[in-house]
Amino acid sequence: MAVKYKEIADCLEREIRDGKFDKTKKLPTEEELMKNFEVSRNTIRKAINQLVNRGYIYQVQGSGMFLREKSVSDYxxxxxxxxxxxxxxxxxxxxxxxxxxxxxxxxxxxxxxxxxxxxxxxxxxxxxxxxxxxxxxxxxxxxxxxxxxxxxxxxxxxxxxxxxxxxxxxxxxxxxxxxxxxxxxxxxxxxxxxxxxxxxxxxxxxxxxxxxxxxxxxxxxxxxxxxxxxxxxxx
Amino acid sequence: MAVKYKEIADCLEREIRDGKFDKTKKLPTEEELMKNFEVSRNTIRKAINQLVNRGYIYQVQGSGMFLREKSVSDYxxxxxxxxxxxxxxxxxxxxxxxxxxxxxxxxxxxxxxxxxxxxxxxxxxxxxxxxxxxxxxxxxxxxxxxxxxxxxxxxxxxxxxxxxxxxxxxxxxxxxxxxxxxxxxxxxxxxxxxxxxxxxxxxxxxxxxxxxxxxxxxxxxxxxxxxxxxxxxxx
DNA sequence: AAGTGGTCTAGACCACCGT
DNA sequence: CGGTGGTCTAGACCACTTC
The missing domain is CATH 3.40.1410.10 (Chorismate lyase-like)
Incomplete structure (x- = not known):
């Protein structure tokens, strides 16, 4: 892989699948993620974009990033x-x-x-x-x-x-x-x-x-x- | 709209649909588009991303941006x-x-x-x-x-x-x-x-x-x- | 080697949500 | 109003294709 934004996306995808954010149904803010992964904002946003396209989350301007309802696993x-x-x-x-x-x-x-x-x-x-x-x-x-x-x-x-x-x-x-x-x-x-x-x-x-x-x-x-x-x- | 990258994407979509690039099956380079629309590279790339996601084009690193085969209009x-x-x-x-x-x-x-x-x-x-x-x-x-x-x-x-x-x-x-x-x-x-x-x-x-x-x-x-x-x- | 897309950074300002 | 995403810029360097 070796590409930062994909590695971050994959890492977050794993965490989502493991239920890490199930309590709050919310992801950390972009700023927090920037600190955690030590990358620039654009890189975080690119990673997040992957998760949006993969159907895991949606973003609300001014509010945060939220989990989409779990797709029942039979599709x-x-x-x-x-x-x-x-x-x-x-x-x-x-x-x-x-x-x-x-x-x-x-x-x-x-x-x-x-x-x-x-x-x-x-x-x-x-x-x-x-x-x-x-x-x-x-x-x-x-x-x-x-x-x-x-x-x-x-x-x-x-x-x-x-x-x-x-x-x-x-x-x-x-x-x-x-x-x-x-x-x-x-x-x-x-x-x-x-x-x-x-x-x-x-x-x-x-x-x-x-x-x-x-x-x-x-x-x-x-x-x-x-x-x-x-x-x-x-x- | 008022958002640059969307306006550019819509403009390019129209041009693609009108057959403007049918001869070469290729889009202008990012640099040319930057000049034409007078925006930064990121903005062009975001616009292009829309066209990729809409299924109109695909990008080849080192080579260019190409039209995807016309979707027959019966789907x-x-x-x-x-x-x-x-x-x-x-x-x-x-x-x-x-x-x-x-x-x-x-x-x-x-x-x-x-x-x-x-x-x-x-x-x-x-x-x-x-x-x-x-x-x-x-x-x-x-x-x-x-x-x-x-x-x-x-x-x-x-x-x-x-x-x-x-x-x-x-x-x-x-x-x-x-x-x-x-x-x-x-x-x-x-x-x-x-x-x-x-x-x-x-x-x-x-x-x-x-x-x-x-x-x-x-x-x-x-x-x-x-x-x-x-x-x-x-x- | 030249051309062209891909990744990444740093920083600015705007738009929207909730208190 | 503070917090949080959304848009945009300018510039650097890398990776792949083509000749």
Missing amino acids: INLGSLRGLTKDLTSKIIETKILDLHVIEADEVKSKQMRCEAGTKLYYIKRLRIVDKEPFSIEISYFKKDIVPYLNEDIASSSIYRYLIEDLKLNIGFADKVINCEKIDEASARLLHVNPDDPALIIENTVFLTNGTIFELSNSLFHYQKAKILNRINFK | INLGSLRGLTKDLTSKIIETKILDLHVIEADEVKSKQMRCEAGTKLYYIKRLRIVDKEPFSIEISYFKKDIVPYLNEDIASSSIYRYLIEDLKLNIGFADKVINCEKIDEASARLLHVNPDDPALIIENTVFLTNGTIFELSNSLFHYQKAKILNRINFK
């Missing part, structure tokens, strides 16, 4: 990279790899991923299981020139932990398209629902900081079990 | 206040008021909206029609002490324009929960779909900048017509 967080494991704490998450191999991009995929047709892609299909019940089906494509190696071990734990910590990928931004459809028969069997039942779908296009697409994924959720939470700030 | 934008009218440009949006009157908060609503039971609320039920076809059913509750007046006229055009520009409400943040369900019979009739067809649902809790809840809404979308887009930035 999928749209705005984070942290994956199911970190979103659904207090649940048992398991992953079953249904398929994992290298393919070549066809016309459609090459267009979607902005690459040449024939580009090598990892194709992964996974069934996510929450508290012993099928929860979602996720199909992902990774560009092999950016993610040169993947195996079942990595794919069944946290792919993103691997991409960030081991491969040191600089993930920049993502487009997420959400809609719902009638589920197809094969997926219905996997999720233990009836054909034509609803399914919640997230299509995800993920970019590196330099603007390159490196992943495309399609997640299909059990309609009674999945709820997505998104916290938004205006201003 | 509902989760991260904006701008409502259907501004999201679905190039479409004809109509609104039919199904119900509008003042009620008193029951146990459930008072809990959801964090107010006393019996608090006066505007209850509004609207059918949104896009290109002459039913698109969504929106049920909203507004606290009457914050939104003292509403009528069919206001409710059938842009409520948010009224809240912001006329009532000068300071809207701060929102929690959105998305899921999908089987549609009920009455809604199915309104949306011209079959009972038990899927429905995409957004539950929206909106807060003023001081942390007060002033609106609760529940939108139920035609599953084949509604797609939600959310652009996310990491870092």
Whole structure:
């Protein structure tokens, strides 16, 4: 990390999650934080901005910084990279790899991923299981020139932990398209629902900081079990 | 407005939307913008940050600021206040008021909206029609002490324009929960779909900048017509 | 090496909240 | 009125990209 404002943000996030401010529901003032962390006001404000964007707090001019109501821990967080494991704490998450191999991009995929047709892609299909019940089906494509190696071990734990910590990928931004459809028969069997039942779908296009697409994924959720939470700030 | 960085952000947003940078797909450098707008670097960077958060551009250290691919204009934008009218440009949006009157908060609503039971609320039920076809059913509750007046006229055009520009409400943040369900019979009739067809649902809790809840809404979308887009930035 | 964004500091003044 | 965030400036140095 080595960047002050991120370290401060992460530290404060930990403290918030640990309930350090639950009694007052209020954070220390900017001035106090400046003293505690021995940095300038701008740096504190940048750190705090992270917490605001992550949905933990809100600021009131002239009054202070307050905790936002705890998000019940049963939602999928749209705005984070942290994956199911970190979103659904207090649940048992398991992953079953249904398929994992290298393919070549066809016309459609090459267009979607902005690459040449024939580009090598990892194709992964996974069934996510929450508290012993099928929860979602996720199909992902990774560009092999950016993610040169993947195996079942990595794919069944946290792919993103691997991409960030081991491969040191600089993930920049993502487009997420959400809609719902009638589920197809094969997926219905996997999720233990009836054909034509609803399914919640997230299509995800993920970019590196330099603007390159490196992943495309399609997640299909059990309609009674999945709820997505998104916290938004205006201003 | 009167705040420099927001004015600059709005100005640049307009220019981006007008296609001013489409040829190069690149924005001027920070230095050029500093000169053009005659402000300090921090102010420019704050303005640019707005554009990043609004999903218009991404920055590459050492290289420049680039346009993000145009969001096709057929999505509902989760991260904006701008409502259907501004999201679905190039479409004809109509609104039919199904119900509008003042009620008193029951146990459930008072809990959801964090107010006393019996608090006066505007209850509004609207059918949104896009290109002459039913698109969504929106049920909203507004606290009457914050939104003292509403009528069919206001409710059938842009409520948010009224809240912001006329009532000068300071809207701060929102929690959105998305899921999908089987549609009920009455809604199915309104949306011209079959009972038990899927429905995409957004539950929206909106807060003023001081942390007060002033609106609760529940939108139920035609599953084949509604797609939600959310652009996310990491870092 | 030059160009361009990213981080950080120090200080000034304004706007809003609560007493 | 004092306390606390919000905006803005000016300048320094670092990190990455591009050639």
